[in-house]
Amino acid sequence: MSTLIVIPVRGGSKGVPRKNLRDVGGKPLVVWTIEQALAVDGARVVVSTEDPELARVAAGAGAEVIDRPVELAQDTTPTEPVILHAMDVLAAQGYEPEHVVLLQATSPVRRPGTIARAVAQARDTGVDSLVGVVPQTPFLWWTARDGHGPTADFDVDHRPRRQELTADQMRYRETGSLYVTRPWVYRQRNNRIGGRIGLFVMDEVEGVDIDGPLDLALAGRTLAQMQQEGM
Numbered sequence: 001m002s003t004l005i006v007i008p009v010r011g012g013s014k015g016v017p018r019k020n021l022r023d024v025g026g027k028p029l030v031v032w033t034i035e036q037a038l039a040v041d042g043a044r045v046v047v048s049t050e051d052p053e054l055a056r057v058a059a060g061a062g063a064e065v066i067d068r069p070v071e072l073a074q075d076t077t078p079t080e081p082v083i084l085h086a087m088d089v090l091a092a093q094g095y096e097p098e099h100v101v102l103l104q105a106t107s108p109v110r111r112p113g114t115i116a117r118a119v120a121q122a123r124d125t126g127v128d129s130l131v132g133v134v135p136q137t138p139f140l141w142w143t144a145r146d147g148h149g150p151t152a153d154f155d156v157d158h159r160p161r162r163q164e165l166t167a168d169q170m171r172y173r174e175t176g177s178l179y180v181t182r183p184w185v186y187r188q189r190n191n192r193i194g195g196r197i198g199l200f201v202m203d204e205v206e207g208v209d210i211d212g213p214l215d216l217a218l219a220g221r222t223l224a225q226m227q228q229e230g231m
Contacts, residue, residue, distance in 0.1 A: 003043040003119055004090065004097035007033050007063065008082045009105050010073040011051030016213060020054060020105050024216055025223040030054065032108035032223060034061040037101075040116045044097070048086045049073075066090075080190050087183060099123070100181050102192055106210040107177035109222050111203060115178060118200045122180040128195025130180040133172035134207035137162055140171065172199055175207050 009030050013019040020030045030047070037045040038061075047058035048066045050073040055065045066086050071077075083102060090097075099122055101115065122130045140153040153171075160169065178200070185194040205226075208219050 002095075002097040003040065003099050003101060004087070004095075005037040005040065005043050005045045005101040005103060005115070006048060006083050006086045007037065007046070007058075007103045007105055008048045008068075008079060008086075009051070009054050009058075010049060010068070011054060012073070012075065016210070016216060019210065019216075021057065022216055023220075024108065025220040025227070028057050029108060029210070029216075029219075030058060030105045031061045033103050033105045033110075034058060034063045036108075036110050036115055037103055038062050039112070040101075040119065043101070043115075043119075044090075044095070046086055046090070048082055080186060080192060083192070084186055084190070087186065097183060100183055100186065102179040102181065104176050104178070104209075107175055107206075107208065108210070108219055109206050109208040109226070110177065111206060111226070114202060114206065118178055118180050121198065121200055125198050126196070127198035128182045129185050129193045130198045130200050131193060132175045132178040132200050132202050132206075134175055134202050134204050135170045136173050137165060138169055138171050172201065173207065175202060176209055177202065177206060 009020040016022060021028050037043060046064040046066050048068045049055050050068045050070050059065050066089050068082060068085065072082050072085055083100060099119060101119060118130060138154045142151045145151040179192045181192050185191060205222060208222060210216055210219055
């Protein structure tokens with residue numbers, strides 16, 4: 001049972017220049033995700049990038065590097081063609097994994113064992129794709145819905161207390177941190193999600209996504225604290 005872990009990173013970034021190489025908690029951002037991936041027993045860890053400096057850092061951290069074509073490293077490039085390119089490069093070497101794990105380097109906060117647990121859940125449940133999510137309360141509002149004004153996504157007349165909420169009352173936000181997918185979903189659907197879908201519920205702290213400088217600082221503090229506490 002083989003697992004391919006792909007970490008797509010590129011040199012360009014509008015919000016935070018050279019984001020994937022920025023120092024976060026004492027190491028380049030991308031290295032956090034590489035090290036987490038390498039901790040998964042039996043996984044093949046590859047970084048797909050068009051950037052020579054990122055390639056050197058990734059290789060130095062222990063990942064294989066796939067040279068991504070520049071046309072697949074544009075601001076408008078979706079993630080799926082990048083994953084398919086990596087799959088095709090490895091297929092030409094005779095490597096066909098059971099699952100493909102997509103890890104986003106911009107969501108670096110993951111507890112020890114999170115990725116391995118996600119792969120195990122995908123195998124044990126037999127789903128075709130598994131989506132990393134974090135729980136959140138159902139106290140969500142629409143500015144306008146069905147021709148009406150602001151509308152609650154919950155029963156305002158029977159608002160539960162947060163501590164009384166059950167799992168089926170919660171909502172779950174896709175973190176972008178990780179996806180576990182069978183290869184056929186990428187090849188037939190050109191999508192990381194398809195077929196029978198499962199949710200992998202992550203800890204709330206793992207929902208950090210880096211879009212700007214403040215996110216970088218938050219991620220750095222969170223990762224440093226987790227490392228100190230052995231979390």
